[in-house]
Amino acid sequence: MATQLAWFRNDLRLADHAALIAAAARGPVAALFVLDDETPGAWRVGAAQRWWLHHSLARLGRSIAEGGGRLILRRGRAGPIVRAVAAELGADVHALLHHEPWAAVQVAEAGAVIPHLGVTLAPPESVLSGTGGRYRIFTPWWKKLLEQMPPPRPRPVPDLRWADVGSIASDDLSQWGLLPTAPDWSGGFSQWQPGEAGAAARLADFARRAARYETARNLPSVEGTSRLSPHLALGEVSPNTAWHVIADAVGETVAEPYLRELGWRDFAANIIDQFPDHGDAPNREAFNRFPFIDDPVGLTAWQHGQTGYPIVDAGMRQLWTTGWMHNRVRMITASFLVKHQLIDWRHGERWFWDCLVDADYGSNAQGWQWVMGSGVDSSPFNRIFAPVGQSAKFDAAAYIRRWVPELAQLPDDAIHAPWEAGVALIRAGVKLGRDYPQPIVNHEAARARALAAWAQVKNA
Structure with missing residues (x-):
């Protein structure tokens, strides 16, 4: 029976994997993963997800090795590599269908790929x-x-007979540099168990x-x-x-x-x-004229959780520390960037892409365009989250204390807007501008500015 090549991409599992199941039914199976930073248009895997990818590939490799196989690792432009490995093995190629725009390019370049559903x-x-x-x-x-x-x-792991791929060259995962070097910012990722x-x-x-x-x-x-x-x-x-x-x-x-x-x-x-360019271009043409502000200082304050709005800063610090952020807070932080700060949503989208362990091209783009109001299905631009109101409504006091420890001594009714805390701020020993930033924008003024910018776009 001819060797079958299972091409793994963002489907790093053995169970309920239609491509692997089909391959196993036709002959001995070889497994391949290609780290592709070269296909034109492909979004390079972000730093946080590279950490996850390293550990996920290591675990997948061990699972395959326990069954007597070997996960072939290659780095480069995926299509030509898949084609070359398949030719060397004399193998048919099986892969799950992915929907990122560069996935179709990779498959086209790989040649005859047998597609399967399951993503x-x-x-x-x-x-x-x-x-x-x-x-x-x-x-x-x-x-x-x-x-x-x-x-x-879901279907279980198939009865696999792994092909002998001892003669096929494979990279050493440790040489890919997926893990951070000094300084190691991944200490807070220990809560996760990839694989x-x-x-x-x-x-x-x-x-x-x-x-x-x-x-x-x-x-x-x-x-x-x-x-x-x-x-x-x-x-x-x-x-x-x-x-x-x-x-x-x-x-x-x-x-x-x-x-x-x-x-x-x-x-x-x-x-x-x-809409393959959903991650780069607004779906609503009017937003191509939106008067975004070029504010690198404000962008850095948002990225590092130094806006002076505790719920925003807690979310951004959780993101940096753990590679993940609570979904409600994702909406609040995104709305703050694009509507309070008038900074281009694509800056936020790219920051999330680099910092999230769950980065997904479609979901990330859809989320940001939803908040901006620029997507085909999105929140109206004039829906502007009030960060203080959202923080109080969803009882975020303990969350803020966890991620903004400077404010930990403030009572629940004061922690959402410390600039209004008065005596409570003094009792907590917090001085704004020294221990925690003053708000970088005033909510009401920022809201009025955002609505004026949108009116300018609509009436142009």
Whole structure:
């Protein structure tokens, strides 16, 4: 039987992997991963996700080695490398279909690739309106997707016979430089367990908490979200698996708020499938004229959690320390950058891309364009999050104390807006401008400025 080459990309698992299952059914299997920073248009994997990728590949490699195989590692332009390895092995190539614009280029350059489904709950092109058109708005798209749900139940690891690839050259993972060198900024990443086993453990943990998801997910001070996003981003668990484990644990009705979030991930794939430049260009033409401010000092203050708004600063410091940020706080911090500071959303998008362990081209672009109001399905620009109001509404006091320890002694009713704390600030021993920054903008003035900028664009 001819050797079959399983080309791994952001699908670093053995279970419920359609390409691997199909390959195993046809012959001995060789496994290949290519770190591609060279295909034109490809977004280079960000620093935080490179840390995750290193550990995920190490764990995948060990799992394959335990079965008698070897994960072939190569670095360079993926298409030609896949083609060359397949020719050397005399192998057919199997791969899951990904939807980033550069993924199609890689497949085209690789030659004859046998495609398989498994990255999304359903292929984006299969969710069509009654007239056969593609959806651009989430709610009707979600209703249509539900007609195909639930997805197929996940399949176990196939019975694998690994091919002898001893003669095939492979890179040493440790030589790829995916891990940070001095200074090592990854100390706070120790909470994560990259890899398929880590994904399974995280999913099992969330299944025990999923019944509380709808009420807890917006509260940054509690463990209310799934924290599965990094594992989904690197494909260490399939969306089908996540769907069925959670639905089985609490029932589809109770699970619906989380299943809807899995749907949002699919919807982002649907959008980039239609608009490949979604990460670089606004979908609404008017935003090409938006009068963004070039403010490197303000951008740095936002990046480093020094805006003077505790909820914003807590989120940005959590991001830097852990490679992850609570979803509600992602919206607050993004809104602050683009509407309070009038800084181009693409600066924020790129910062998130570099700092998030769960960086995903479609979801990241969709999130930023949603906040900006520039996406095909987005929040109106004049929906401007009030950071103090959001912080109080979602009970973020403990979250702020965790990530902005300068303010830890302030009481709950004062910690959201320390510049208004008065005597409480004195009692806490905090001096603004010395121990913690003064607000870099005034909320009401910034809101008025943002609305004036939008009026200028609309009326142009």
